[in-house]
Amino acid sequence: MGFINKILFSKSRSHEDGIFFSDLKKILGFDPINTDYYKKAFTHRSSNKLDEKGNPINYERLEFLGDAMLGSVIAAHLFSKAPGGDEGYLTKMRSKIVSREHLNELGRDLNLAKFIESKIPLAHFGENIHGNVFEALIGAIYLDRGYLFCEKFIHTRVIIPYVDIAKLEGKVISYKSLLIEWCQKEKKHFHYDVFEDNALDGQRLYGVKLSINGKVIAKARATSKKKAEEKASQRAYFAFQEKINRK
Amino acid sequence: MGFINKILFSKSRSHEDGIFFSDLKKILGFDPINTDYYKKAFTHRSSNKLDEKGNPINYERLEFLGDAMLGSVIAAHLFSKAPGGDEGYLTKMRSKIVSREHLNELGRDLNLAKFIESKIPLAHFGENIHGNVFEALIGAIYLDRGYLFCEKFIHTRVIIPYVDIAKLEGKVISYKSLLIEWCQKEKKHFHYDVFEDNALDGQRLYGVKLSINGKVIAKARATSKKKAEEKASQRAYFAFQEKINRK
Structure with missing residues (x-):
């Protein structure tokens, strides 16, 4: 109204x-x-x-x-x-x-x-x-x-x-290490790239994308590169889990 | 089911x-x-x-x-x-x-x-x-x-x-005193009666009814007579408030 x-x-x-x-x-x-x-x-x-x-x-x-x-x-x-x-x-x-x-x-x-x-x-x-x-x-x-x-x-x-x-619960310490392990086992190439590096109102923000075999799988933004990589890895990990379950 | x-x-x-x-x-x-x-x-x-x-x-x-x-x-x-x-x-x-x-x-x-x-x-x-x-x-x-x-x-x-x-908020200390004050102002007779006095699993419970001009207005149960009287007074007070507002 x-x-x-x-x-x-x-x-x-x-x-x-x-x-x-x-x-x-x-x-x-x-x-x-x-x-x-x-x-x-x-x-x-x-x-x-x-x-x-x-x-x-x-x-x-x-x-x-x-x-x-x-x-x-x-x-x-x-x-x-x-x-x-x-x-x-x-x-x-x-x-x-x-x-x-x-x-x-x-x-x-x-x-x-x-x-x-x-x-x-x-x-x-x-x-x-x-x-x-x-x-x-x-x-x-x-x-x-x-x-x-x-x-x-x-x-x-x-x-x-x-x-x-x-x-x-602390059972998973890092999704990045889980993802790297999985890529090595599956013989897949992966890399993380910073695609954004902004400062908004004094707050720095990093955007990181994760590619596997040349294809962008996940993106994430966070206040440090490490955090953004971890977040992108988590997203990729869950995306792949679904794929794995579908097979 | x-x-x-x-x-x-x-x-x-x-x-x-x-x-x-x-x-x-x-x-x-x-x-x-x-x-x-x-x-x-x-x-x-x-x-x-x-x-x-x-x-x-x-x-x-x-x-x-x-x-x-x-x-x-x-x-x-x-x-x-x-x-x-x-x-x-x-x-x-x-x-x-x-x-x-x-x-x-x-x-x-x-x-x-x-x-x-x-x-x-x-x-x-x-x-x-x-x-x-x-x-x-x-x-x-x-x-x-x-x-x-x-x-x-x-x-x-x-x-x-x-x-x-x-x-x-502590603005009302006792409904019993508010009710008594109101009865005196309106020239109404009131009395509290214990109609129940039970012990359930070692826990004593009192039932108190409040009558105004001979008519039972509210009943309440609590672990002490004082608490039951207060609860019955609160119920009666709200019942009367509605009546007062309706006039």
């Missing part, structure tokens, strides 16, 4: 909103209904915005909500995927998944920082801003589309690409 | 299951589909039960799941009911609602202890058993009927009867 109103009443705002809407849709994987929730999820308290009742408009309350939704979706996932794990195990695994460091990585990977509205330059924020707005985004999804959309988003953006129980 | 199988294959079990099903239905407010989840929610580890894969059957994992669901439903409720509260306020209010003491009270009020299957006599358990099985029950509801049923159950059994933001 807010979005439609703005299209009707403001030409310049409608263009901006249109870009926000389409960028957001790519991240969400579905159409947002009320973009106001998402705008709030990217508004830093330094903006000093207030609603008509005098309550501050910023992402902090949404962070609380998103954190709770993330906690319950991850709990349900672990419950079903680790049928032999006791209460202590499940609690420990969840803490690893929703760790501050991991949430920051998730927010950074989706490049959520570009949406942030703030009076303080982004470079002045610490790492936690990425995780904070990621949690706030989940809170906004809950308000806009309800629990089931929230659950689906967490599956697509958190669980499928990042939650690997074997790795969390 | 488990329930239907048992009806078909075992006459004596079917009678037991029938009682469990109907008692459970009263507490849930809806038909359970798979009663096996609920049986697990009331099975203590001392039963030493294992499933076909050798995983223990008891309520501990369900407790983890129920705790997460309770956390997210309460978070969403507080978010909408306290639009002026910041993240710190919301976190603090949620902690009060899901405090161990409060969960024990909820489990005790529903008399969940009577369902517990254990090799240890109930009298040997501490107070926490009530809250633990209450959380496990929520986990079972999630598995059996999904998030929305879980949310509805928490609204009916936790939020409506117990979550009063004013009281949690």
Whole structure:
């Protein structure tokens, strides 16, 4: 509604909103209904915005909500995927998944920082801003589309690409070494190339692609070359696992 | 399915299951589909039960799941009911609602202890058993009927009867004193009567009814007369508030 109103009443705002809407849709994987929730999820308290009742408009309350939704979706996932794990195990695994460091990585990977509205330059924020707005985004999804959309988003953006129980348990130390081992056994040539080396708001980002027998198999971005290589290896490893299973 | 199988294959079990099903239905407010989840929610580890894969059957994992669901439903409720509260306020209010003491009270009020299957006599358990099985029950509801049923159950059994933001904030000290004040102002006669005084598994329970102008207005059970009077007063206060608003 807010979005439609703005299209009707403001030409310049409608263009901006249109870009926000389409960028957001790519991240969400579905159409947002009320973009106001998402705008709030990217508004830093330094903006000093207030609603008509005098309550501050910023992402902090949404962070609380998103954190709770993330906690319950991850709990349900672990419950079903680790049928032999006791209460202590499940609690420990969840803490690893929703760790501050991991949430920051998730927010950074989706490049959520570009949406942030703030009076303080982004470079002045610490790492936690990425995780904070990621949690706030989940809170906004809950308000806009309800629990089931929230659950689906967490599956697509958190669980499928990042939650690997074997790795969390420390059973897999490095996907890069698993992949190299596999390539050697299968007599395949592989190499890692840096295809991107950016600095965004003082934060350096490396993009690495992994090719096997001359074909690009996986790409990944991270804050160090080593991390990007590991992430690309993990993606390739899972892609190959599927191929192996299909044979 | 488990329930239907048992009806078909075992006459004596079917009678037991029938009682469990109907008692459970009263507490849930809806038909359970798979009663096996609920049986697990009331099975203590001392039963030493294992499933076909050798995983223990008891309520501990369900407790983890129920705790997460309770956390997210309460978070969403507080978010909408306290639009002026910041993240710190919301976190603090949620902690009060899901405090161990409060969960024990909820489990005790529903008399969940009577369902517990254990090799240890109930009298040997501490107070926490009530809250633990209450959380496990929520986990079972999630598995059996999904998030929305879980949310509805928490609204009916936790939020409506117990979550009063004013009281949690310490703004209302005692509903009994508010009610007495109101009766005196409105020139109404009131009295509290104990209608029940039971000991269940070493736990004493008092039932108190509150009458105003000779008519029973509210009943409540608790572990002390004082607590039961306070609870009955709260119920009466809210019932009257509605009447006052309707005028």
